[in-house]
Amino acid sequence: MTRLRALAPALLGVLVALGQAPLGWWPVSLLGLAAWLLMPATTPKQALRIGWLFGLGYFAVSLRWIVSPFLVDPAATGWMAPFALVFMAAGAGLFWGGARWIAKRLAPDSIAMVGLCLMGAEVARSLILTGFPWALLGHIWIDTPLAQAAAFGGPHLLTAITVGLGLSVAALWRKRAAGIGGPLLAAIAWVVLAPSAPLPNTGPMVRMVQPNAKQIEKWDPDHAQTFFNRMIAFTGDGDVPDLVVWPETAISYLLTYAEPELQQAAFAARGAPIVLGINRQEGARYYNALLVVEDGGTVSEIYDKAHIVPFGEFIPGGELLRKVGIDAFAASTGGAFTAGNGAQTVNIEGIGQARPLICYEGIFAEEISTDERPRLMILITNDAWFGASAGPKQHLAQARLRAIEQGLPMVRVANTGISAMIDAKGRITAQIGMNEAGFLDAPLPLAADATVYSRLGDIPVLVVLLLALTGCVARARRLSN
Numbered sequence: 349m350t351r352l353r354a355l356a357p358a359l360l361g362v363l364v365a366l367g368q369a370p371l372g373w374w375p376v377s378l379l380g381l382a383a384w385l386l387m388p389a390t391t392p393k394q395a396l397r398i399g400w401l402f403g404l405g406y407f408a409v410s411l412r413w414i415v416s417p418f419l420v421d422p423a424a425t426g427w428m429a430p431f432a433l434v435f436m437a438a439g440a441g442l443f444w445g446g447a448r449w450i451a452k453r454l455a456p457d458s459i460a461m462v463g464l465c466l467m468g469a470e471v472a473r474s475l476i477l478t479g480f481p482w483a484l485l486g487h488i489w490i491d492t493p494l495a496q497a498a499a500f501g502g503p504h505l506l507t508a509i510t511v512g513l514g515l516s517v518a519a520l521w522r523k524r525a526a527g528i529g530g531p532l533l534a535a536i537a538w539v540v541l542a543p544s545a546p547l548p549n550t551g552p553m554v555r556m557v558q559p560n561a562k563q564i565e566k567w568d569p570d571h572a573q574t575f576f577n578r579m580i581a582f583t584g585d586g587d588v589p590d591l592v593v594w595p596e597t598a599i600s601y602l603l604t605y606a607e608p609e610l611q612q613a614a615f616a617a618r619g620a621p622i623v624l625g626i627n628r629q630e631g632a633r634y635y636n637a638l639l640v641v642e643d644g645g646t647v648s649e650i651y652d653k654a655h656i657v658p659f660g661e662f663i664p665g666g667e668l669l670r671k672v673g674i675d676a677f678a679a680s681t682g683g684a685f686t687a688g689n690g691a692q693t694v695n696i697e698g699i700g701q702a703r704p705l706i707c708y709e710g711i712f713a714e715e716i717s718t719d720e721r722p723r724l725m726i727l728i729t730n731d732a733w734f735g736a737s738a739g740p741k742q743h744l745a746q747a748r749l750r751a752i753e754q755g756l757p758m759v760r761v762a763n764t765g766i767s768a769m770i771d772a773k774g775r776i777t778a779q780i781g782m783n784e785a786g787f788l789d790a791p792l793p794l795a796a797d798a799t800v801y802s803r804l805g806d807i808p809v810l811v812v813l814l815l816a817l818t819g820c821v822a823r824a825r826r827l828s829n
Contacts (some may be wrong), residue, residue, distance in 0.1 A: 359396045360384045361405025362578065367488030368410045368688065370741040371631035374488040381485075381514035382521060385459045399448025403441025410483035413739030414786075419820050420563045432464050440480070443469040455824030459518060463511040470507050471810065474714070478658060480631075481711055483742065485510040490745045494534065495774055496541035498752045499799040501809040502713045507633075508574075508809065543773040552590035552790035554759050554805045555620075556767045556778075557582045559595070559784035563732040566763070572600040576609065582787035584616035589789055590661065591699050592617050593625035595763040596636070596707055596730040603628035611645035619643050621696050625706065625728045628652075633686040633760055636661060638704045638728060640694050643669050649695060651809055652688025653706040655715060660708070661685040691715060693722045699792070702726045702754070713753055723795055724757040725750065730766040736782050740766055755796035772796040 353670070360380045367377030384402050389395035414436050418429035447469035448462060466485075474481035476817040486506025489495045489510040497505050516530025543669050559578045576599065580827035583592050599609050603626050622641040627634060636656065640649035656662055685804035693701040700723035703716065707729040716725070727747055731740040744766050751758045761767045768779040771793035778790035800808075 355401070356385065357384060357401035358405035360387075361402040361407075364402075364407050364485075366404045366484070367486070368483050368738070368742060369745040370488065370738055372488065372491045374492065375484075377488050377510070378513050378517050381510070382517035385462055385514055385518045386521060389452055392449050395452035396445045396449040397715070398445075400438075400441045400445030402448075403444030404437050406444070407437035407440040407483070408433060410738075410742075411440070411636060413734045413737035413742070416734045416737050416739060418696075419735075432605035440473065442469075443473045454821050457827075458820060458824055459818075460515060460818045461824065463515045464813065464820060467504070467507050467511050467813060468817065471504055471813070474503075474712075478655070479712060481713070482746075487742070487745060487749070490748055490774070493538045493542040495749065495752055496543060497537065498713075498749050498774075499755060499801055500755050502801045502806055503749060504806055504809045504813075508813070509537075510779070543775070546771055546773070546775065547794065549791040549793055551794065553587075553789050554757065554769065555589040555592045555787055555789050556761045556769070556780060556793050557581070557592060557594050557787045558636075558762065558785060559598070559779045560764050560766045560783060561732065562764070563730075566597075566730075567600055568730060576600070578785060580612055580616045583613065583622070584618065585787065586789070588618045589620050591696060591759075591792075592620050592622045593726060593728065593759050593761045594622065595761045595767075596625035596638075596728040597627060598624045598728075598763075599626045602626075603639070607645065610639075610641050610647065613804055614641055614643055614645040616643075617643075621648075621698070623696070623702075623704075623726055623728070625730075634684070636685050636706055637688075638706055638726075640696055642697065648697075651692065651694055651704040651706075653685070653709060654688040654690045655707045655709045655712055656685050656687050691718045693718050693720055699723060703754075704728075705750075707731075710743065710750060711752065713750060713801075714806055716750055716754055717805065721798055721802070722756065725754065725756050726791060727758055727760045728762075729760070730763040731766075739780060740764075744768065750775070753799060754802045755799040755802060757793040757795060759792070769793070 360383050363380030364377045366373040387398055389398050406546050415429035415433050418425045418432055447465035451462040451465040470484050484503050484507055486503050489506050513530050516527045519527025558581050559575045561575040579594055599606050627637055628637045636653040638651040642648045644697055658664055693706055696702055703718055703722045703725045705727040711725045734740055747758055747760050748770055751770045751772055755772045757772050758770040765782040766779055769777045771777050771791040772795055778788055780786055780788050
């Protein structure tokens with residue numbers, strides 16, 4: 349019994365993680381969060397332990413997909429899989445442990461301070477060491493009307509809603525009438541924010557092409573041509589669309605050697621522009637790129653991925669780690685990738701300006717906005733690294749949030765799925781399922797007006813958080829005097 353009690357914070361973290369995709373059990377998340385907020389900690393050290401164990405349980409479940417890349421070639425890298433999950437969960441859990449420790453030092457008897465510090469930890473996790481805002485607490489609302497609040501304050505506003513409701517449930521648990529305020533406000537917001545039925549869509553027709561290339565076969569010369577031929581056949585089938593989109597690294601050759609493939613793709617598209625992913629080289633530098641290919645195979649636009657994946661596309665301290673056989677997983681070139689120049693748009697004839705995103709970039713809400721407001725976002729990705737685990741579903745959920753935050757439709761095309769057309773309210777209007785080969789034509793939904801978040805970003809939410817933390821500390825000091 350004593351051992352079970354000691355592990356209780358980790359078990360509560362597991363419960364909170366069940367609110368993430370694909371389950372979306374947000375009521376369970378709120379109950380687990382409230383129970384953790386009410387857990388007593390007599391010393392800062394005990395508070396650190398309670399917070400870290402809570403994070404350990406949460407991240408071990410919500411990030412369980414992290415083992416999948418190591419199992420693509422299990423003979424070579426399978427031994428790393430359990431270490432990757434343990435280190436990732438333990439490392440991310442330090443943010444939550446630190447939050448509880450700080451709360452105990454600043455306001456020892458305030459669970460409101462615990463909640464505010466937890467929210468601050470989620471902001472820090474999104475930014476420190478290039479950031480990793482995956483499975484934020486606010487992501488539990490993606491399938492509810494409350495997700496629409498992201499148009500006003502982004503993912504951190506959704507986290508604030510989560511923490512606020514957790515505090516309200518904790519107050520009700522203590523039989524305090526003030527706790528009814530949070531659920532009441534959430535219920536009102538639920539009704540007010542619920543999006544109306546989508547308007548009939550007569551926008552440009554976009555063809556999403558999903559080749560379903562398994563990761564173990566994707567770069568194998570014996571299979572790469574099969575997948576390329578499959579995309580060519582899908583592109584040339586049926587009526588001519590207004591735009592064709594292929595996934596990340598759709599062509600397995602470097603751009604320097606891919607002119608014949610680009611010409612074949614353009615011929616199959618029959619005049620429609622194609623957006624596709626490919627690796628390219630400039631001198632000793634390699635880039636993960638997105639191209640806009642026009643009629644005849646001419647490349648009219650190039651976008652280089654700007655936020656590259658630590659340990660996936662480059663290795664911090666790479667030279668040292670490479671000596672012990674650890675290299676970047678996604679860097680098929682045999683070296684590391686170089687980051688591109690940052691947020692920009694590309695012009696697509698007949699469609700307009702598009703904000704390109706490549707895989708990992710789609711999880712960083714604060715990096716999406718550009719000086720020129722685009723007509724749409726295009727996200728190409730290769731989620732084959734994550735098999736059929738929770739990873740692709742969580743990645744898709746975050747793409748839906750980016751659409752809500754920006755008020756823009758998104759075309760999301762994935763190598764093995766899930767490829768989807770997403771409207772400006774984050775609703776999926778058409779999709780190709782996991783591990784399916786095929787194509788789908790879908791009209792591009794309308795863009796909404798520029799959202800508050802697209803104009804102001806995280807600043808309003810962070811200012812309110814800072815003021816709330818300051819007020820909570822001041823109140824704690826008054827009570828202690």
